[in-house]
Amino acid sequence: MDRTDIGKPDYFHKVVDCQWACPAHTPVPEYIRLVAAGRYADAYMINWHSNVFPGILGRTCDRPCEPACRRGRVEQEPVAICRLKRVAADFKGDIRKRLRRPARKKNGRRIACIGGGPASLTVARDLAPLGYDVVIYDADDRAGGMIRSQIPRFRLPERVIDEEVGYVLGLGVEFRGGRWVESLKELLMEGYDAIFVGTGAPRGRDLDIPGRQQASKNIHIGIDWLSSVSFGHTEKIGKQIIVLGGGNTAMDCCRSSKRLGGEDVKVIVRSGFEEMKASPWEKEDAMHEDIPILNYLVPKEFNHDKGKLEGMTFEKVEAAYEDGRRRLVATGDPNEYFECDDVLVAVGQENAFPWIERDIGLEFNGRDMPVIDKQTFQSTIPKVFFGGDAAFGPKNIIWAVAHGHGAAVSIDKFCHREDPGMRPPPRVNLTSQKMGIHYWSYDNDVSNDLRYKVPLKDLRNALASIKVEVELGYDQNLAVAEAERCLNCDIQTVFDEDLCIECDACEDICPTDCINFTANGAEAEVRGRLHAPAENLTQDLFVSGELQTQRVMIKDEDVCLHCGLCAERCPTGAWDMQKFLLDIEHAGPKCRERKKRKAA
Secondary structure, eight states: OOOOOTTSHHHHHHHSHHHHHSTTOOOHHHHHHHHHTTOHHHHHHHHHHHHSOHHHHHHHOOOTHHHHOTHHHHSSSOOOHHHHHHHHHHTOOOOGGGSOOOOSSOOSOEEEEESOSHHHHHHHHHHGGGTOEEEEEESSSSSOTHHHHTSOTTTSOHHHHHHHHHHHHTTTOEEEETOOOOOHHHHHTTTOSEEEEOOOOOEEOOOOOTTTTTTGGGEEEHHHHHHHHHTTSOOOOOSEEEEEOSSHHHHHHHHHHHHTTOSEEEEEOSSOTTTOSSOHHHHHHHHHTTOOEEOSEEEEEEEEETTEEEEEEEEEEEEEEETTEEEEEEOOOOOEEEEOSEEEEOSOEEOOOTTSOTTSSOOBOTTSOBOOOTTTOBOSSTTEEEOTHHHHSOOOHHHHHHHHHHHHHHHHHHHTTOOTTOOOOOEEEEEEOBSSSSOBSSOOOOOOOOOOOOOBOOHHHHTTOTTSOSBOOOOHHHHHHHHTTOOOTTEEEEEOGGGOOOOOHHHHHOTTOOEEEEOOOOHHHHHHTSSSOOOOTTSOEEEOOOOTTSOEEEEETTTOOOOOHHHHHOSSOOEEEEEEEEEOOOSSGGGSOOOOOOOO
């Protein structure tokens, strides 16, 4: 195996599993340490720089970082990364003076953003301070997109949306609410230097089975119904409710209907419980509110009496496997029937681009999705860019933010007549954390505490109003306790073979047996003969150069706890604990090519 090149940005980035998994690459351990130190405003600003909406995401993020958390390999539950983000937002105080300012001088370039959701707001946040005139068009009167229209207030209070969307609009962004863009061709004729499409996936899938048309009055598309509830158009629902679907939208629908008069609310899903697309915590929250989830039932018919919905009939199925592929097959049991007053259909979302003409040079693929460059977010019309759900289909807020950052870089380069595909590599810093022979600048005592539960509003009061926030969030004491569960994965163990005397003391003291002094060899063979076989192939092995005994030091990054015991024990300082900082540039001069000055 070759010696590890720690100068490559992605090597240590992949070791910081939470940051690697976050689409916006938020430096998670760094802000968690700041939360533990009570520096909430600093923690908030780190988040604001990368993910733009800390208070919103601290309540609603799909948490791709948490399944990747190394703590989950030590104990059952990862660090509550998402809820610690909310702590930073809840206790930050007034940070307005620390935000970016509107540009003092405009650069003469105009950008249109279609859709007022998280992707467009991120593009605006990145470009407006650079002098761009950014105009956001949205059919709704207030910005926020699906953040405002589809996430219930009991999960995300409107004051949080207003605050963080306001930070973006306060950068001099023009918001044209109540403006439905009906023609991309017409907008292209208005002279914008670039157009960003961030319209999301606004169409909910329907269910075309017998009785659908006849009983349509009491059958509602989930995302449309949630929007109607959010904007106050719908304030009540029947007593017996069936929610169809197994995603997060279905969980929002069932919990919302419980607050609007639903007494017997049930979720019915065609797949198994484990296969449901809803996040585990969303399913837990629904069941905590006494909402049953019934699995392996396929809708067959809406039952009605002269157009009045009375119930639904379902076929019972089970999972069968053939050639390794899973499919649902009928069990042969009698169909099941459930009475209901209303049905909420939440079986998926689709993109809709009826306002984009097909004769303007913008190509669509076989799924009627625009053909988009996955790196630059550029369409086949060079000045038109896409991001968020509108680019590659439904995902979540944090992916929309990541797309917005990437599209802003491309738009900035395009407007400066540079190739959007030429992206600047991230910069990497490694800084020693040594404060003495056995002291470090961070707390390296590995806590054995299990994950701390987030306090909830008592169930009776939580269900009394659609606007009462259910989660109370951590208080400052619980926040510190949970933050101390973080294993500081960005504090890297860096090894200098020139200082090593091969005393093997680090190997002896390592609590996880991740340090090995052994003969080199092919990676597959080496992985199998380490003290603890390195079976996670998604993480590299740290391999030193050849030592005096012709051995090499090999460390399995997958099980390292970053406790620093190796560095404390080493008599020569061959081991050091160094903080890894990944600096990913957003749109601006540093992302552009540096023009060579002509010789005098």
